[in-house]
Amino acid sequence: GQSLEQPSEVTAVEGAIVQINCTYQTSGFYGLSWYQQHDGGAPTFLSYNALDGLEETGRFSSFLSRSDSYGYLLLQELQMKDSASYFCAVSDNQGGKLIFGQGTELSVKP
């Protein structure tokens, strides 16, 4: 089977840094991706890691350790608009089939 675990909710203040962790158990692994979903909206792609290490895209970074079956999303200089749910997802082939975690609801406070 396949399973992903991430915290259900995280709270932080504006300007802070927050890390959302994701651990996975999958029969096959091709890469780990992160999606953001605002309340009432659709998931949108944030980042992807196929190899170990850190990928940086502006205020967001994502990290992967394949040996530990672990990854995280790092959000810096938090803004109110970052309040949303964040999903990690595992792809088990290049075709892009994704298995999503349950999501982490991030609340950014003033």
Add this chain to the structure above:
Amino acid sequence: DAGVIQSPRHEVTEMGQEVTLRCKPISGHDYLFWYRQTMMRGLELLIYFNNNVPIDDSGMPEDRFSAKMPNASFSTLKIQPSEPRDSAVYFCASSLADGSLYNEQFFGPGTRLTVL
């Protein structure tokens, strides 16, 4: 491009009725995915297509659910008969296999289905 288009955006129906959800993927994309999202079960992959051919339908909950992709620009997800536990937001997503390491999925706005 207009992005992935789904219709209807909201659907309220009574138990036992047939429901058809529609999706138009981004032009040129060769993968199409149907997801269901609920508070209890999260975001679940129901079925996906590659070049209009169903590849994996292991997520389809039961025989009441069926999906088709008659051509590259249109797909349907049908529930017959519908039940209250089918109430959820149904998302369609598409992606392009361009040979890169990863194919970003682009999601449509979703259809919020309520079965009374």
